[in-house]
Amino acid sequence: MGFYVTTPIYYVNAAPHLGHVYTTVAADILARHHKQRGEEVFFLTGTDEHGEPAVQAAERQGITPRELGDRNAPRFKEAMEEAGAEFDFFIRTTDPEHEAKVAEILQRVYENGHVYAGKYEGWYCPRCADFKTDAEIAEGNTCPIHHIPLEWQEEDNWFFRLSAFQEPLETLYEENPDFVRPRVRANEAKAFIAGGLQDVSLSRSKISWGVTVPWDPSQVFYVWFDALLNYVTALSYARPGEDLTDDFWPANLQLIGKDIIKFHGIYWPALLMAAGLEPPQGLFVHGFLLSPAAEDSEDAEGATTLEKMSKSRGNVIDPFEVIDQFGADALRFYLFREVSFGQDGPVSAAGFATRYETELANEYGNLANRTLSMIGRYRDGTIPDTDVDPVLAPDFEGLAERVGELLAKAEITTALDELWQRVRRLNRYVEERAPWQLARDDDKSEELDTTLRSLAEGLRVATVLLHPYMPPTAQKLLAALGQRDDTLDCATYGARAGGSAISKLDPLFPKL
Numbered sequence: 298m299g300f301y302v303t304t305p306i307y308y309v310n311a312a313p314h315l316g317h318v319y320t321t322v323a324a325d326i327l328a329r330h331h332k333q334r335g336e337e338v339f340f341l342t343g344t345d346e347h348g349e350p351a352v353q354a355a356e357r358q359g360i361t362p363r364e365l366g367d368r369n370a371p372r373f374k375e376a377m378e379e380a381g382a383e384f385d386f387f388i389r390t391t392d393p394e395h396e397a398k399v400a401e402i403l404q405r406v407y408e409n410g411h412v413y414a415g416k417y418e419g420w421y422c423p424r425c426a427d428f429k430t431d432a433e434i435a436e437g438n439t440c441p442i443h444h445i446p447l448e449w450q451e452e453d454n455w456f457f458r459l460s461a462f463q464e465p466l467e468t469l470y471e472e473n474p475d476f477v478r479p480r481v482r483a484n485e486a487k488a489f490i491a492g493g494l495q496d497v498s499l500s501r502s503k504i505s506w507g508v509t510v511p512w513d514p515s516q517v518f519y520v521w522f523d524a525l526l527n528y529v530t531a532l533s534y535a536r537p538g539e540d541l542t543d544d545f546w547p548a549n550l551q552l553i554g555k556d557i558i559k560f561h562g563i564y565w566p567a568l569l570m571a572a573g574l575e576p577p578q579g580l581f582v583h584g585f586l587l588s589p590a591a592e593d594s595e596d597a598e599g600a601t602t603l604e605k606m607s608k609s610r611g612n613v614i615d616p617f618e619v620i621d622q623f624g625a626d627a628l629r630f631y632l633f634r635e636v637s638f639g640q641d642g643p644v645s646a647a648g649f650a651t652r653y654e655t656e657l658a659n660e661y662g663n664l665a666n667r668t669l670s671m672i673g674r675y676r677d678g679t680i681p682d683t684d685v686d687p688v689l690a691p692d693f694e695g696l697a698e699r700v701g702e703l704l705a706k707a708e709i710t711t712a713l714d715e716l717w718q719r720v721r722r723l724n725r726y727v728e729e730r731a732p733w734q735l736a737r738d739d740d741k742s743e744e745l746d747t748t749l750r751s752l753a754e755g756l757r758v759a760t761v762l763l764h765p766y767m768p769p770t771a772q773k774l775l776a777a778l779g780q781r782d783d784t785l786d787c788a789t790y791g792a793r794a795g796g797s798a799i800s801k802l803d804p805l806f807p808k809l
């Protein structure tokens with residue numbers, strides 16, 4: 298069985314920020330979980346380098362769009378690596394293989410009769426690279442996302458016959474109610490479809506930075522069609538000499554932000570059908586991370602307003618400072634612990650510090666260090682080879698299955714909640730058993746054996762399941778427990794025998 302997960306590809310017109318890291322880490326957590334199941338995984342991320350946003354950003358910097366891509370794409374790639382993302386391929390839409398494949402697929406759409414010549418007139422946001430429908434225009438003819446004036450554009454374009462896919466899309470949503478999750482987002486897409494689909498512009502004549510339309514070299518494809526196709530084109534050249542399309546398409550899960558539902562929930566499946574390809578199995582729409590706005594935007598009462606974190610709104614926070622100081626695992630944990638994945642929620646430096654101190658350092662880090670140091674002190678560094686304490690069995694019964702079910706639905710935060718309850722349960726178990734008291738009484742030696750063995754085993758199971766969230770931390774701790782196996786098969790309380798030698802472990806999350 299295979300698992301193919303994608304992130305949106307990121308515009309190279311700005312530097313990588315927390316929002317990009319967020320989506321990529323989510324995909325990484327899911328990819329790593331599926332690897333733990335022993336599945337063949339393909340995880341794709343990359344950069345969107347064509348279109349007007351790139352042209353305008355390059356102009357502002359006095360360079361060509363290609364130079365902009367060459368400068369910024371590696372920064373995105375490095376940023377994702379710094380965040381611990383283990384992607385299989387990083388696509389750039391300027392890759393010649395991608396461009397050739399886009400032309401090939403859209404030529405097929407043309408030959409299948411889904412394209413015609415027409416004239417486009419409408420209000421256009423250059424930052425969205427999108428023509429706005431009447432319902433999408435904010436007060437004063439502005440973009441509701443970017444708060445900039447829209448531009449009136451008229452040009453001769455090639456059109457994609459989206460209207461012909463009204464019924465097929467309705468059927469897709471009807472037959473597959475989980476095609477878009479959470480459900481509230483599916484309802485948005487369905488409402489858009491129910492409003493009646495209009496044909497959309499497939500090409501642009503006024504800009505030249507893009508993939509040339511093969512049947513009309515005076516035009517380039519509208520950037521969104523070029524960009525969407527990356528999810529398919531990548532499979533054809535990611536591994537030199539191999540074509541992975543049949544192995545991994547349709548994608549199992551595509552992660553997107555809620556601002557690009559129209560493109561992914563409507564244009565994308567329609568385009569795939571027009572090309573004779575299957576739609577993805579599912580899309581998961583995450584929310585926005587909200588950041589306390591800059592002081593000067595506080596209202597009269599001084600209340601902090603929360604705004605979408607984005608370069609264009611001037612309230613960016615730098616995730617890379619956090620990674621430098623605390624490590625990527627701490628940031629990964631915080632993002633999915635603090636904000637329920639799928640919803641909007643606030644993140645802040647203060648919130649990070651609190652979670653770091655109370656949960657990572659005090660609850661998890663301390664549990665690990667206490668457990669290892671007591672085994673060192675009381676049992677010469679060997680996990681007692683005895684049965685696990687049945688009192689903890691109900692807490693771990695079915696845990697791996699439950700976490701697996703949740704992650705299969707991309708419920709990353711709920712799965713983490715489940716795991717953290719077990720970390721807390723183990724801390725309570727230490728207090729209940731008070732091993733330091735058992736150690737003073739020779740008659741309690743067996744009880745101490747059971748306690749230490751059960752702590753080590755509970756910690757091992759929780760850590761195996763936490764591995765996708767905090768890979769290097771989990772690996773360090775499992776190595777210190779002398780039990781490096783991190784596959785899902787071994788994530789059962791009591792699955793591994795005692796008797797292994799532990800080794801020294803530096804604090805996983807040193808106190809501030």
Ligand SMILES: [Zn+2]
Nearest residue numbers: 422425440443
């Ligand atoms: Zn816009």
